[in-house]
Amino acid sequence: MPPYLSFLYLKLNNRNQDMHAERAALAAFFPIVDWLKNYRREDISDDVFAGVITAILLVPQGIAYALLAGLPPQLGLYASILPPIVYALLGTSRTLSVGPVSVAAIMIASALTAPEISALGNPIQSGLILSAEIGAIMLAMAMLRMGGLVNFISHPVLAGFTSGAALLIIVNQLPQVFGVKMPTCALDLGCYAQAVGSFSAPTLAISLGSLALLIFFGSPLTRLLKKLRVNLSAITAISKCGPLLTVILSTLAVSYADFGGNPVAIVGPLPSGFPSPHFTSAHLETWRLLLPYAGFIGLISYVESVAIAKVTANLRGEKIAPNQELIALGSANLTAFLFGGMPVAGGFSRTMVNFSAGARTQMAMIIAATLLGLSVIFLSASFANIPKAALAAIILVAIFRLVRIKHILHTWRYDGGDGMAELATLLGVLVFGIEQGITLGIILTIASHLRKTSQPHIAVVGRVPDTEHFRNIKRHSVETWHHLLLVRIDESITFANVSYIEDYLAGELKRQPNTRHIVLILSAVNDIDATALDALELFNQGLQAAGKTLNLSEAQDKVMDKLEKTDFFEQLQPGKVFARTEDAVKALG
C-alpha cells in the first residue's frame, strides 16, 4: 500500500490502532515529521543563515523567471512563497529549493507563444492552468507509482536538453541586454546586425555594469576575501549578495539618473499585498490545448528536481524517494495554481545556494519563503523600478554554466551512442523546438537500448541419450531427428525481440529444409505479448502454407492461461501443445 493510502487507512480505522505504524506512515507521507523529531539547536542557526541567504536570491530570480516565461512578475514571486513551504512539508530532500526555475520558464515561454495558445489571448490564465495541470499530472504519476519514469530519460539526453534550453534562454535574453525588441530575422544576418545597432545606450550600460558586478561577486570576490582571511560563513553570505546588490544599484540608477529621454525598460507596477486563494476557471478547450505542454514541462521538471535532489542527498548520505517527490512537487504546483503562481520545480542554482549556505533541513526554505512573503507584502511597490536589463544579466550569469558543449565531447569519448544522443537532443532543441528535441533524444536512447537488448538467447536443442533432458546441440552431443526442429527460447517473447526470433527460426529452417515440425520450448518464457502473438500467428500461417507445423512445449501456466483466451491453439492445428518436450518427440520424432 502506498504511504499516503496507508496513512489515510490508519486514520480511518483508528480503533485499536498501532501508534507506531501510524507514526511511520505519517513520517512517510510528511517527511518533515522525521527531521523535526531530531532537530537540534545547532541546526537552527545553520538553517536561519541559509534561509536568509536564499531569500536574497529569490526576489530577483522569481521576477526574472516570470518575465522569461512571458508572465507578469508577481506570478514568479507568488510561486516562491507557498509552494516551497508545501514542498518542505512533503518532500524527501532536505535541501532542494523549490520555486520558479529557468528551464521550465523557457518551456512555459515556448508553450505560451505557440500559435494555438497565444490565440487564447490570456497568458496569466494559461500560466496558472499549466501549474494546475503539472500538479495533477505529477499526482497522477504518483498514484500510478510512476516515479521510476525518471530512469527513462538518460543523463546524456538531459544534458543535451539542458544545454539547448540554456542557449535558447541566452538568445531570449539578449534583446533585454541591448534594450531592443526581439527581431524576427530568420536566417538574415544583416537584419540581426541592424537590430543590435539600434541598441539603447543606458540599457546596455546597466546590463554591462550588472554583468561585471555579478561576475565579480563570483570567484574573484571569494578569492579576494579568502586572501583577506575573512571567515568562511561571512564569505558565503557576502558572495551570495551579488544579485540583490545588482538589483538595488540598478534600480537606484534608473530611479535617479537622467537618461535624456531614452527610457530603460523596467518591471512595472505589481499588485500589492499577498495573493488570496483563487480558482481560475476556463473553457475545457483551453485545458485540453495546454495539456501536452503541461505533460512535457511536468516530466522535465520532475526529472531535473529529482536529479538535483539526489546530488545533494548523496553528499549528506540522505535518501530521495521518487514517488514521494512526485506527491510533494505535484502538491507544490497545485498550491501555485491556487495562489496565483507559475509552475514550480527544484532549481539548480537556488538549491546550490541553499546547500552551500549550509542549510540542514527544509526549515531554511520555510524561513526563506516567509521572508519573501513579508517582502511581497511590504516592499512590492519598490520592485516596480527594477530594470529588466539587470534581471537579464542575473539570468545570463545563472544560466551560462548550464551550457556545456564540451560535455558532449566528454560523453562521446566515453560512449559513442550516448554522445550522439546528447548532440541530437541539443540540435533538436535548437532546430525543432524544446519538446521535439527531448523526444528525439529519448527515441534515440531507447532505440539503441532496445536494439542492444532485443536479441534473446535461443538454442536448438537435442536429447541427451537415454535421458529426458534436452540440451544445446552446439555444446552437447545429443540425439536429433530428421524432420523435427526443437528450439528453446530463453526470454519472454515481446514486440522488441519477436522479429529476431522469427529471423532465427527462418534461418534454422533454411539450414534444415527437411524440417516438417518445429517445437518451441517455452520453459523460460514468462510472457508473450500481443505483438508477439500476432507475429507467431503470421509465422504459423507461413509454415502451414509450406506444409509444416508449429508446436509448443513446456509453456508456463500463466502463458497457457493467456493463450487459452485466444484461438491460437485452433490456428496451430494440426500443430499441438505438449506438456513435456519428451511427449513432442514421441509424437513427432
Add this chain to the structure above:
Amino acid sequence: MPPYLSFLYLKLNNRNQDMHAERAALAAFFPIVDWLKNYRREDISDDVFAGVITAILLVPQGIAYALLAGLPPQLGLYASILPPIVYALLGTSRTLSVGPVSVAAIMIASALTAPEISALGNPIQSGLILSAEIGAIMLAMAMLRMGGLVNFISHPVLAGFTSGAALLIIVNQLPQVFGVKMPTCALDLGCYAQAVGSFSAPTLAISLGSLALLIFFGSPLTRLLKKLRVNLSAITAISKCGPLLTVILSTLAVSYADFGGNPVAIVGPLPSGFPSPHFTSAHLETWRLLLPYAGFIGLISYVESVAIAKVTANLRGEKIAPNQELIALGSANLTAFLFGGMPVAGGFSRTMVNFSAGARTQMAMIIAATLLGLSVIFLSASFANIPKAALAAIILVAIFRLVRIKHILHTWRYDGGDGMAELATLLGVLVFGIEQGITLGIILTIASHLRKTSQPHIAVVGRVPDTEHFRNIKRHSVETWHHLLLVRIDESITFANVSYIEDYLAGELKRQPNTRHIVLILSAVNDIDATALDALELFNQGLQAAGKTLNLSEAQDKVMDKLEKTDFFEQLQPGKVFARTEDAVKALG
C-alpha cells in the same frame, strides 16, 4: 556490407569480377531480377488480370486520397503512376501495391492544416516537399540499417492508431457526404445539428446511392454470383468494379441531371497530360517546418507498408527484407516528389485487391500503373465532373473496416498492458492529434517494457571454502567477511537498470551496516553507459561521505578501456580496481 553498397563496390571493381557474386548483389538491390528470371507464362495471365482490376480501383482512390489530404486531385494520380513502378523494381514484396494511402493522407491533411504550415500558403509545394523529405528520411534510415525500427511500434499501438486515424477520416468525410462545409462547432452539439440540417439534397442522394452500390458490390454481390455459379475469376473481376461503376454513374448523374440550381461539388478541372519531371524549390525554412511531419508520416508509412507486405508474403511463403523496403519506399517517394505526386506507401485495400485478384509478381502493378498513366493522358478531362460525394462514399467504405473498437477489448483480454496502450493511442489520436497519439502509445508500450526488463539479476556472493570460486550466498554455503560486501551484477549497467542496482546496493548496505568496502564483480557486465557511470560516481560520493569505499573486480577489457578514458578510477580512491575477486578479498577482507 549492405546490398546496395556491395553492388556499387562490385560495379567499380569489375576487373576479375565474380559474375555470380555480382548477380547476387544485383538481385539483392533489384529484387525484380530474381523473380523475372523465374517468370512463367501462366504468371503473365494472372498478373495482367490483377493489374487491370487494380487499375480500376486506382483512379478513384488516387483522386479521393489527394482530396482527403487537402491537395489537388492530380497529386494523387501522379503518385499512382511512377512511384509504384519504382517500387516494383526495388521492393521485396511481390504483391504490395504502392501509392497514395488513406492513413498517410489524413496525416498529410493534419500537417497542411497546422498553423505554421498553412501560413506558408502553398499546399501543393508543401505536399511535394513532404514526399521529398519522406523519401530522404527512408533512404537515410536504410543507410543507417534502421529497418529494425519497425519493431519499436507494437501491434496494439499500430491498431489503436489505425482505428483513431480511420475515425478522423470518417469525420473528415461526413461534410462531403452531406454537401456542407466542415463546421467549427467544438463541443456545441446544436451547432452540428444545424450544420447537418443545411445539407444539399442532391449531394446526399449521390452519397447514399454510391454507398448502397458499393455495399452491394461487397459481399452481397459475391454471394449472389456464387449462387449463380459464375466462375471465380469473373466474380473477382465483377466485384472489384464497384468503385469504378460508382464513379461513372455518379459522374453521369451530375453531368446530365438537373438539380435545380443546387450545385453538387465536383473534382474540377485537372491539368492535362503526363507530368514532366520538376524540381520544387522552396525556402530552407519551409523544409525545416515540414521535417517533423515528414518524420512521423514516413515512420508510420514504413511500418504500415512492411506490416501489409508481411501478411501477403507469409501467405505465399515469401520473405520481406526490411532495409530493402526502406530503399524501395524511399525511392518511390523521391520519384513522387520529382513527378508532382503526393507521398506514397503500401496501401491496405489496394494491396488486398491486387493480392485477391491473383497477382503473382510486381508485373501486375507495372501493368496497373501503365493503364493509369494512359488514362491520365487520354481521359483526364472526364475526371473533372466526378462528384466529391461519390469519392467520399468510396473512402468511407474502404476505411470503415479499419475502425476496430472491438479489437481493443480483444487485446485487453489477452494482455492488460497492451490493451491499455491500444486504447490510449486511439484516444490520444482523437483528443490530442495524430502525432501525439502515436507518441503516447509508443511511450506507454516502451515504458512498460523497460519497467519489466529493468531488473537485472544481482547476487551477493561469498567464497566457496578452499577454492577461488565465488557463489550466491543464498544458494551455497560460502565464506563471507564482516566488513566486505561482494556483489555480482549479471547484466550490462545502463540508464534503464542503474536505479534498480543502486536501490539493491543501498538495501544490502542497510542490512549490513558494518560494511566498509563494497566490491562490484563485473564479469558479466558487457557495458556501462554514460548514465550508469554518472550514477556510479554519485553513489561512490555517497559511500565516501559515509566513510565506505567502492571497488571493482573482474571488469572486462572493453569496460576497462571505456572507464580508463574517464577519471572514475581516481574518484574511487581509496577504492580500488582488482583483476580477480580473490585479490579483493586478500586486500580488503
